Amino acid sequence: MEYPASNYIKIYATKIDYEKAFNQAREEALGDPSEQPTIFANIYFLQEDFLRKSVCRAQKARHRNQYGGYKTHGRNNKVLSPWQEEAIRQYRYEQWKAGNGATFSMVMSAITHLRAKMNPPLPAPTKRWFVSWLKKNPMLHTIHTKPISYARLDLHSEESVKEWFADLYKTVGEFEINNGKSTLIMDESGARVGCPTGETVIVPIEVKELYTVSPENRKSVTIIETTKGDGKKTSPPYIITPGKKIMDNWIASELLGDEGIDCSPTGYINNDIIMKYADHLFKYSHAGRNKPRKLLLLDAHESH
Incomplete structure (x- = not known):
């Protein structure tokens, strides 16, 4: 041609x-x-x-x-359509609202499920794609959860914190607590066995912390300590161990001698121990009927 x-x-x-x-x-x-x-x-x-x-x-x-x-x-x-991406974001939001958080495997499973329902069905994405997609998504990020008991988790909300501070300001004004030395802050900490560690979860970008429920059936040694509002000298710690009797071989040579040592069946604080700790606190905080008022701040545990 x-x-x-x-x-x-x-x-x-x-x-x-x-x-x-x-x-x-x-x-x-x-x-x-x-x-x-x-x-x-x-x-x-x-x-x-x-x-x-x-x-x-x-x-x-x-x-x-x-x-x-x-x-x-x-x-x-492209692995996900716009509506699929929105569904994944909504899924992670619902998991956060439920107090769980969505782990990497949970989100990957959700994406795999969505793609499997396509016509024709599509294979699961790679982990490399998932990490890259998460980095490019401005509405999501990862945080590490903090296990906490259910009783404390129920109190850990923005509304309850605001109410607590409102009551604090009212009480400080009513009793004329005008310096940090007159404010005592009591808290207990435990060395626990069987407490789960935190895990990495994917949450909306506005979420900075996530507390998850940890099981209550675990052994614990509790240590109570009270500090002053001005950050100066604290009272000696008060130690609570699980058991019915304090054994001599439990007493370490590193103890200074002012510490309080007690025991309970669970290793937790209870009504009897809190009264004993009150005597310990009065002694080392120099509180009394004829002395200036002091304000003691503590959490809402039932024994308190």
Whole structure:
């Protein structure tokens, strides 16, 4: 077959003219899969092999596109559609509101489930993709949970904290507690066995901390300490061990001698021990009926 003289190829004087015809032929071939690309190559005077390979690549890309259409600007291999991403964000928000938090495996399982329900079903994404996607998502981030008992978790809310400080300001004004030395802050800490560690979870970006419930059936040694509001000398600690009697071999040589040592069946503070600790506190805080008032701050444990 003879072609008119040209400066580029066959009937096309320039490369731009050829590429324009090539793209037109490819679109027509993609729109009519019943015809072979060779037919359109002959119609537009194109190189058959190049057009056939180009159409084949475009058909594969279209098959990968989960939206059901071909995108000429790319992103045909996007893993999640916009509505799927929104569903995943909502899932993690609900998990956070429930006090659990969504772990990496939970979110990956949710994404895998969504893709498996597509038509046709799609395979699970890779972990590498998941980490990259999470970094690019400005609405989500990861934090480490902090296990806490259920009784304390129920009190740990923004509303309860605001109410507590409102009551504190009212009490300080009523009893004229005007310096840190007159404010005592009591708290207990435990060395626990069987307490779970925190785990990394994915939460909305506005969430900075997440407390999760830890089991109550664990052994514990409790240490009570009271500090002053001005940050100066604290009272000696008060130690509570699980058991019915203090054994001599429990007393370490490193103890200074002012510490209080007691025991309870669980190793926790109870009503009897809190009364004994009150005597310990009065002694070392120099409190009394004929002395200036002191304000003692403590948590809402039932024994307190």
